[in-house]
Amino acid sequence: MTEKLSMKDMPKEVKILLLRELDYDSDGVFVLKNGEKHLDKYINEPVKVDNMFIYPGSTIILDNNPLSITSFLEEYGDVL
Amino acid sequence: MSSEDPLANASRGVALAVIDYSTEKIKQLARKFRDKSLYFIEDEDTLQVVKEQRKKGEWVLFREYVGDKTYHILFQIGLTIRAYERQGKDFPHLRTKVYNKYERKGLYITNFVQNGLFSKYIGNLLSKPIGVNQIKAEIKNLFDHIERTVIFIKTEDDNNIDHKVQEILAKIRAHSPQTFIISSIGAARIPCDIIKNSVMEALGTQYTSEVYEAQGELSVEEGKKIYFLNRKIEPI
Numbered sequence: 001m002t003e004k005l006s007m008k009d010m011p012k013e014v015k016i017l018l019l020r021e022l023d024y025d026s027d028g029v030f031v032l033k034n035g036e037k038h039l040d041k042y043i044n045e046p047v048k049v050d051n052m053f054i055y056p057g058s059t060i061i062l063d064n065n066p067l068s069i070t071s072f073l074e075e076y077g078d079v080l
Numbered sequence: 081m082s083s084e085d086p087l088a089n090a091s092r093g094v095a096l097a098v099i100d101y102s103t104e105k106i107k108q109l110a111r112k113f114r115d116k117s118l119y120f121i122e123d124e125d126t127l128q129v130v131k132e133q134r135k136k137g138e139w140v141l142f143r144e145y146v147g148d149k150t151y152h153i154l155f156q157i158g159l160t161i162r163a164y165e166r167q168g169k170d171f172p173h174l175r176t177k178v179y180n181k182y183e184r185k186g187l188y189i190t191n192f193v194q195n196g197l198f199s200k201y202i203g204n205l206l207s208k209p210i211g212v213n214q215i216k217a218e219i220k221n222l223f224d225h226i227e228r229t230v231i232f233i234k235t236e237d238d239n240n241i242d243h244k245v246q247e248i249l250a251k252i253r254a255h256s257p258q259t260f261i262i263s264s265i266g267a268a269r270i271p272c273d274i275i276k277n278s279v280m281e282a283l284g285t286q287y288t289s290e291v292y293e294a295q296g297e298l299s300v301e302e303g304k305k306i307y308f309l310n311r312k313i314e315p316i
Contacts, residue, residue: 005109007122014101018120021110043177053127054120056113064122066160067177069130070153078134080119080127 002079007052015049022059031061042071055079133159138199145202145216151223154178154186158193165194188226197230197263197306200292204259204308218258229257233264233272241271245278252283252309260287260309269305276307287311 007015016026024033030046031038037046040063053064055072062068073080112118121127133139133156142155157178164171178186192198201222205215222229228251237244252260262279264272280289292306 002117002119004124004127005118005120006124007120008124011101014106017101017103017106018109021106022113043181045177045180051122052120053122054113056116056119064126065177066126066130066174067153067157067181069127070133070156070160073130073134074149074153074156078131080131 002056004080012049015052024061040068042068129160129163130156133163141202142198145219146223151189154182154189155193158190161190162194185227188230189223191232192226192230195263195265195304197261200306201261204290225255228255229259230261230263233262233268233275235267237268237275238271241274244275248275248279249282256311258311262307262309264305266302269303272305279309285312
């Protein structure tokens with residue numbers, strides 16, 4: 001099973017550097033993709049850098065809230 | 081990988097503070113991510129609560145009877161809101177997100193599950209002489225049309241009894257549901273009784289009623305009263 005890394009104590013600067021490694025970016029508040037705010041695919045809302053859930057494969061970046069996480073598990077199964 | 085390796089520790093979600101976030105370490109995290117051996121999450125508590133709901137008997141039972149993915153999600157969110165409520169956590173943003181995506185019907189379904197109505201409803205359904213396919217159809221019909229088959233009585237409805245009675249009668253007469261549910265919590269149980277009695281009087285012999293009552297887990301004020309108005313099964 002894929003291991004998890006909590007980002008709770010990770011400095012924002014590190015999160016942004018990590019996003020850049022994953023071909024995303026940030027304006028300091030929101031996650032950006034190709035210069036545009038990246039939207040959580042389940043709730044259609046911009047994802048904030050301080051509340052991300054990032055899953056590998058096709059790189060899914062979601063807002064870390066129960067509705068998005070539940071929707072993710074419903075689509076992908078109990079992979080977490 | 082050695083247990084001295086801070087990245088190995090980090091990937092187990094341990095001792096993040098000791099990680100030296102050098103450029104190389106960030107690249108290492110990204111590599112592990114691309115290898116699909118690592119994912120990132122801000123708040124593990126959210127994930128934990130969500131996963132716990134997927135183990136609950138209510139969810140497993142619901143999944144047996146209902147295949148609709150949207151209803152699956154809303155059902156689990158109802159359980160999650162109930163879990164938050166029991167933990168004394170605030171969850172207004174979650175309700176807003178449910179409303180933004182699934183509108184009023186989504187909130188009805190999450191309220192229905194949060195208030196424990198599904199387990200009582202299925203108990204009521206299973207007591208009838210009907211088969212599995214009909215049970216599935218009944219549940220689907222309830223969720224498809226939940227706004228016209230369930231009503232949540234509020235304390236302030238005490239000042240609005242006649243209007244509420246007429247609203248319920250209009251829904252029942254328009255749609256003749258197999259089961260209509262009148263639900264209340266705490267002080268709302270008093271207007272709920274009055275409303276239910278007036279509705280039953282107006283319906284005559286078309287429906288029978290069953291009541292479910294539960295004491296509040298933390299206080300009497302949290303006690304619930306749920307009426308199931310069941311349409312009489314006509315002899316063939």
